[in-house]
Amino acid sequence: MFEWKRFNCSSLINRSEIPVVSLDDLRDDITNKVRLEDKRVLAFFGVKREEDTILYIVLGDDTISRLFIASAIFTKDIISYRSFTPEVPSLHLFEREFYEETGILPAGHPWLKPVRYGKSHRAVTGEMENYPFYSMDGEEVHEVAVGPVHAGVIEPGHFRFMCHGENVYHLEIQLGYQHRGIEKILIDKTNSASGKKIFFPQIAEKIAGDSAVAHTSVYAGVMEVLTGTAVTQKVMIIRTICLELERAAVHIGDLSAIFNDVGFLMGSSTFAALRTLIINTTLQICGSRFGMGLICAGGVNFDIGSELASKILNNVNYVQNKIEKLIPLTMLDQPSVLTRLEGTGTIDSHTARLIGMVGPAARASGVPIDIRTDYPSGMYRQYPARKVVLEKGDVFSRSYIRYVEMMHSFNYIKEQLGIIQGVQGARASSEITNRLPADSLALSMTEGWRGEIVHIAVTDSQNKLIRYKIKDPSFNNWWGLALAVRNNGVSDFPLCNKSFNLSYCGHDL
């Protein structure tokens, strides 16, 4: 056995402190920790160097708010290892990604298929154009293929349903159409600008446009940890307010979309109108409805003065009151809506934990994980957020949890607005130009509206960034969607899909 390196969220680690262990030890230990100690895999990624490949694994213990990291080294001659997935199913997509990025084969992986690259490194997974779809045989079995181009203005992704009549046996989701190489762009930009401005929020904003504030604040967190930039309390408050506004706005929009999918016009149009009020509030703060351009190095570009604060307060109060009245009217007292939502697309707590789901989708299934309360940082340390956990894991739970969470978000925003006036330090805006520290690793994470967002930066001995790993919650949850639609009607898929509302570009990077 070996000792994992323990550390906190948002702390700088020297890479020499990270234990390097043999793969067999690592496999046994991870299996034990995930199965028996309820630890979760937060990151599993390779750093490819000329001479070898390093595998980093970050586990999290939600109960004690501690992170654990260990690594393993693959020398050039090692081309495969025994897969972890059979023992730890939540690693399945991480291992596929690792294989795709490094070419080291996880032998015995049960579902080795391309993740996002158009041309994969090895012929084993097959190329994306020749994707090895799961198929079923049977007299009355039929396949329905949807996408990658969909009706409506949404992102591309291919769905293939194995159906028996109207019943879905299995859904296979093939993504990768949105792959832009955003990790590589960030690394290249940072390295070529080393010494000068090395902070690129405009790239981090585009990781997933609906989580712009969340992704950018995590990116800012990583860069601030790496360069040792301090952030004032006022900056933290403004970032947190915008993050909670983003959460509320998307949750309201999702409810509107869910009502639209069940054909309930009244709910759909009223919630859509309320969402506009919330994103317009973000517009008033930073000039962008989605919070683009808000966050800068070590600070925020826009201050919230007393006049703006009262405007925000008014909008939030108005929307909150409206929603409080509308929810019974549109959902809880509407049998025709409830019958569509209840019992549809159920994921039980065991499955959710096994496949490593995160965010509201996991909490709706009774998995109590929320980065804001489990690994509090920034304002969440002083002013704890409320964690909401529901039991059933159906579309209704995933809708209802959105309602409860947005109510908590509104309360949280109001609380923050109450203290913002007392905090001095206006808007702090300094450019990060420090050189990066050598041989270091920094991790930062937060709870976006969709779930946990984890960013990890790794530097080498020449003070260069050699790896920037982004994990969007969609990466964990797409598989949950595939399992949720099993044994449901094929016509209920859009509803299940909307209740997860996962990001394509967040997955494809």
Place this chain on the structure above:
Amino acid sequence: MKIIFINLLIIIVLPFLFIGVINKTKAFWGGRKGASIFQPYHDFIKLMKKGEVISSTTSWVFFSAPVIYLSTVIFAGLLLPIIDHTAVISFEGSFILFAYILALGKFFSIIGALDTGSSFEGMGAAREAFFTSIPEPAFFIILGSISIFAEINTFERIFGLYHAGSELSLLIVVLTVIILLVILLVEGSRIPIDDPNTHLELTMIHEVMVLDNSGPSLALIQYGAAMKMLILSSLIVNFIIPYSAGPMIHLGYFAAGITFSAITIGTIETLTARFRLVRVPDFIFTVIGMSLMVMFIILLYYYGGRR
């Protein structure tokens, strides 16, 4: 002759206005301003001006299906008495032809969809064939029992019977209107059966069948669908409005009735969510039960010693 001309005009011109009123109602309930009630006419003209993309896997069936569909609906409209209970074409048992001419049109739209070989359209065709076949017995049970037991077998006289003023006629009218309303919602692919506005192929019934149609052929299909809704609504309205008023008074009643029916449909669509697809058959099956009730009422009335 003038009446027949008015009836023709109603069938040919009014369908899009009917859809326009439904859409306006939905917009109203949704808190929106909504498009003009004449918007469907503009859409129709726009589609007629467009070119058409025809999949290379299709045959003449696909190409001719929209034309056949529209012509069957027009023909059905000619059989239906509208103003002053006068149909353009009238003969004994015309309601049987009415039902089956509509079924013929549906048959062609289904094989037209299957002709594309698309899995979506196959799925939609299967749903449409299944769901619309359920209320068919109900339609024949009510009209058939009237024609057999009351020995009335033209549309015009059926309306007359319903308004004869007996104590039972009210009950029959109420049940018949409910049955026909469900048939209208099923045939017209409206909420809670189907959602005409959805963009989600997997949940569609009627819309998914016409995914491959574009330009003029799509325009013909939409025209046919709108006309079908208007015709079925006229059927309902004629059961409700007073019988044997003069043509002009009848026209007034009809106009009010058809507007009310469009507003009702729009309201139903706003205030209820769509049924889960597997529950749709349960809902439609209820109309067969109701039609059997109508049959027993008529049976009791005519064979229960009252005659």
